[in-house]
Amino acid sequence: MAGVQVANVSRSFGAHKALDDVSIDFADGGFYALLGPSGSGKTTLLRQIAGFDFPDSGRIAIGGESVERVPVEKRRIGMVFQNYALFPNMSVADNVAFGLSVRGEAKATIAAEVQRALDLVQLGKLGARKPHQLSGGQRQRVALARAIVTKPRVLLLDEPLGALDKALRVDMQIELKRIQREIGITTIFVTHDQEEALTMSDRIGILRDGRLVQEGPPEEIYDRPQSEFAATFLGDANIFRGNATGNGILLADGTTIAAAVGDRLVPGAKASCAVRPERIQISTGVVKPDTGNANSLKGQVSKRIFAGNNSTYFVDRDGQTLKVIVQNTGAERLAEGEPVVLSWSPDSTVLIAA
Amino acid sequence: MATTRILEWLGRFYIVLLLGFLYLPIIIMAAMSFNASPFYQLPFEWTTDWYASLWQNDQLIAATWNSIEIAVITTIISTVLGAMASLALYRYEFRGKKVLQALLFPPIAIPWLITGTAMLIFFFGIGIGRGLVAILLGHVALALPYVIVVVSARLQTFAPELEEAARSLGANQWQVTMRITLPWIMPGVIAGGLFAFAVSFDQFVVSYFLSTPGQTTLPVEIYAAIRKGFTPEINAVSTIIIVVSMALMLLTARFFKFGGEK
Numbered sequence: 236m237a238g239v240q241v242a243n244v245s246r247s248f249g250a251h252k253a254l255d256d257v258s259i260d261f262a263d264g265g266f267y268a269l270l271g272p273s274g275s276g277k278t279t280l281l282r283q284i285a286g287f288d289f290p291d292s293g294r295i296a297i298g299g300e301s302v303e304r305v306p307v308e309k310r311r312i313g314m315v316f317q318n319y320a321l322f323p324n325m326s327v328a329d330n331v332a333f334g335l336s337v338r339g340e341a342k343a344t345i346a347a348e349v350q351r352a353l354d355l356v357q358l359g360k361l362g363a364r365k366p367h368q369l370s371g372g373q374r375q376r377v378a379l380a381r382a383i384v385t386k387p388r389v390l391l392l393d394e395p396l397g398a399l400d401k402a403l404r405v406d407m408q409i410e411l412k413r414i415q416r417e418i419g420i421t422t423i424f425v426t427h428d429q430e431e432a433l434t435m436s437d438r439i440g441i442l443r444d445g446r447l448v449q450e451g452p453p454e455e456i457y458d459r460p461q462s463e464f465a466a467t468f469l470g471d472a473n474i475f476r477g478n479a480t481g482n483g484i485l486l487a488d489g490t491t492i493a494a495a496v497g498d499r500l501v502p503g504a505k506a507s508c509a510v511r512p513e514r515i516q517i518s519t520g521v522v523k524p525d526t527g528n529a530n531s532l533k534g535q536v537s538k539r540i541f542a543g544n545n546s547t548y549f550v551d552r553d554g555q556t557l558k559v560i561v562q563n564t565g566a567e568r569l570a571e572g573e574p575v576v577l578s579w580s581p582d583s584t585v586l587i588a589a
Numbered sequence: 590m591a592t593t594r595i596l597e598w599l600g601r602f603y604i605v606l607l608l609g610f611l612y613l614p615i616i617i618m619a620a621m622s623f624n625a626s627p628f629y630q631l632p633f634e635w636t637t638d639w640y641a642s643l644w645q646n647d648q649l650i651a652a653t654w655n656s657i658e659i660a661v662i663t664t665i666i667s668t669v670l671g672a673m674a675s676l677a678l679y680r681y682e683f684r685g686k687k688v689l690q691a692l693l694f695p696p697i698a699i700p701w702l703i704t705g706t707a708m709l710i711f712f713f714g715i716g717i718g719r720g721l722v723a724i725l726l727g728h729v730a731l732a733l734p735y736v737i738v739v740v741s742a743r744l745q746t747f748a749p750e751l752e753e754a755a756r757s758l759g760a761n762q763w764q765v766t767m768r769i770t771l772p773w774i775m776p777g778v779i780a781g782g783l784f785a786f787a788v789s790f791d792q793f794v795v796s797y798f799l800s801t802p803g804q805t806t807l808p809v810e811i812y813a814a815i816r817k818g819f820t821p822e823i824n825a826v827s828t829i830i831i832v833v834s835m836a837l838m839l840l841t842a843r844f845f846k847f848g849g850e851k
Contacts, residue, residue: 285757287753287756287757306756307753307756307757308756308757308758308759308760308761309759311759312757313757313758314753314754314757316750316753316754317750318748318750320748320750320751320753320754321754322751322754322755322769323751323773324772324773333755333758333760333768334758334759334760337755337758337759337760337761337764337768338759381754381758382757382758385758385759391757
């Protein structure tokens, strides 16, 4: 097992810069999500780490060993593909055995290792089946068993759960995490699903247009996004744009929003504030001064979406629609069209340089 | 409904007509190979004399063996070369690839008469001349485009991630090709091989140009025999060939389930 270092990696396809000076350190044994919209370069980065494609410049190391010019078959990685890429002409057991067999391992060793890997993904009895006789979730497990049976130094997953339906996806998330913990392998996981990234990974790297936007533990990125993009791509956020004051921003209409999180900025500079929808309180009356909710705005409910455990209110305010999520505590629900006051704490407000 | 019934009957009638169109001449020929009269006269009188005398016809037998040999070698060479060419065209981008691909099709459409003339002139020019070697070279050239077209069509259904998955598991290019790609394109390779065999074994025009009296193939020999005077021996040899080739086709179809394999 080994960590992976990506240092100043760039890769262009013609005039398109797919990766632009990306550096990330993937710690040994960690579970890392590369998150970004399509075309952000996350898959390109994964393919550089796998060795399907080589960077134009920069360095990639696995376990301290430079590999940026080593082809994939010599990198000792395991990879799970988006559509599993199971070999259709082989049985499940032969699929899993493939990596050991091309290495010329003894038949008995292969059989034992394959059984162990299939047991690990709870498919111990299905070795004789053909891939087309399996369900989507089972194929996923076979692909995973095939990728880890060779004891790779790093496990790469390219949107592995994208083809599964929602319930199965949640099961597989838990399962994948369990297996990863059990074998302790460094795992790099490409996804465009922010929820998946949040729930599964130790660290997240957000990519956009070939650049690394922000990188860190999920909680840190969620609580302290460093850009509007990071704030809105990982979770939902209400964004206010204005000019920086000493401890917040001043909106165009003269409202001040106090922010206690994020960088201090030079007063007057263009800046924005991000507030998570669940951090905002919504009420029909006046806000009590002792709640610590120094920020308050007036608005009007334009829409309410009831989702059982919570409700989302869309509140119109001066041409902007703000989103507020309220837990279902049994309290009275607000009607559409009702005038409301929104309030929240500066501790829930992140100041972001524009 | 009455109309559906009529349509159903029309459909059946059409199929009978089609099969009759395809097989009636062959069935008559096969029947006549067992008929005693050398002039196709009825009533039918059972005999296997023609098969016996065929056994004595050294020229026809030699030509048959030539045809089989050339067809088998043509099949092997053009299938291997064609499959490799298809893989190269599938995997790699190189200068002139589009031109090369475009140039693969015209030989299928160029009349064999013209190809045959061109080959005759060319082989004389470079000193190969006529004979079995020239016929073999000519057949390979004729068969190659068919193999490439058929195998390439099969490759279009191949998922390139399968090769990537195999490589990620440590397989080198050779292992990837032999264990992943080749098994997938095998039905295409077999079909291409059948085409190659048929192109060679049925070949008359090009073979006619390139054969010499001692070195000739079955179709050319049959043509020469008919010109000298028709004998039911020709029916007999043709019937044997039809039975053997149909058996081969049915076997292949059964083993490889064309198009139906998943």
